[in-house]
Amino acid sequence: MIDKDRLAQKCSTWNIQLTGAQLDQLDRYARLLVDYNQKVNLTAITDPEGIEDKHFLDSLLFASQPEVTGRMVDVGAGAGFPGIVAKIYRPDLALTLMEPTGKRVDFLRFVCETLGLEGVEFAKERAEEAARKVWREQFDLASARAVAALPVLAEYCLPLVKVGGCFVAMKGASAAQELAAAQGAIRKLGGEYRETRDFHLPGGDARSLVVVRKISRTPTAYPRNGGKIAKAPLK
Template sequence: MIKMEQKLIETAAAYDILISAEQAQAFQTYMELLLEWNEKINLTAITEPEQVVEKHFLDSLLLIKAVEIPEGARLIDVGTGAGFPGIPLLLYRPDIRLTLLDSLQKRLNFLKEVCDRLGLSAQLIHARAEEGSRQPKLRDGFDLACARAVAPLPVLCEYCLPFVKKGGAFVAMKGPGASEELAASQKAISFLGAKAESSQQFMLPDGSARSILVCRKIASTSDKYPRHGSKIAKSPL
């Protein structure tokens, strides 16, 4: 396996994100596990080590440039998949109290091995997002919810904002064109007890555009939400 520690340190430094040698070594182990497990279950289409560094690790860490994460914050990564952005954020900020939620147990098995190998403490929850946010221990329980997903923003908001406590934020990690998507989602954001706070654009080293949208929770989300997943998909807010 190609060693990418120095590549990560240098790439992150270009974005004013300082990675220690120890952290870089942990990221290397994470990458090795990701590519090893990816041969057994579908975790990522990105398998070139340099692209893993840029399109998974750096991409995840850009979240810290877009929103302030309080010390000891409770953060839930909704539909975490192979652990992005949650695991990179925890490696960078070990004070975060991280919850990783995913609907596929195989992915959570992978994430358990990652946490065990790297000595990370994270809560792993096997549930669909709309089921998880109905659980009393999770609803209104987080300072931050984040999602790095391709679903339209109104759909993501309905999945994620019920997890966020008043004063917290939902952070959506999107590609290009997200500002227009944010403008078209004002009704959904308002219905769910939040307001659009910011939209920041970044460029990855290969020229790929990234947008990070922050929605601040200003009131409790109505018990009507989230609806069943099929209803959310069929008729977004």
């Protein structure tokens, strides 16, 4: 379905090297996504080059960062971006796909089984509820893409990260504005902003990776329940 040579060429621009087996897995993933999307709403992007750029390359730019290692949770995993792509690129990654919607969890499980991906956990949970259970401060890395604005996202993700770990938010053109609004929340939740890494996808779309280090334990008052997080984001 996808043009594997075209994707490999685009990846080489950022020194991202994919094996033939990895390209085959991504091609199979794209086919599964488009087919499954006919019965479960997973993505509005179904054309081959759109999938290559806006799903796969976008996720690979994340997956190639040095913070992507150890035990990772993809919060609001949706159709598996960036989590499943990161697992394909870094097979040694211990991945938890956290997604509250059962039909999407079924898809994620189906894809991982079909592609033969091992070492993947599936958590049918909302992040703010998961962080009050066994997953609190258990991960080296939390990531999220297209889930919420950064002040809200920080409260979803940072309580899941162990001290010394990282939260990396995948953002678009609004990254700087969202970061300015989230600085207070990040500090309250035990995080410290480190840097923003900016990219442009082949079509010109801006992408930013906002890197936050967890420097102290999240106070027990956080995360609050989902309604409070959404209505009154931390400042």
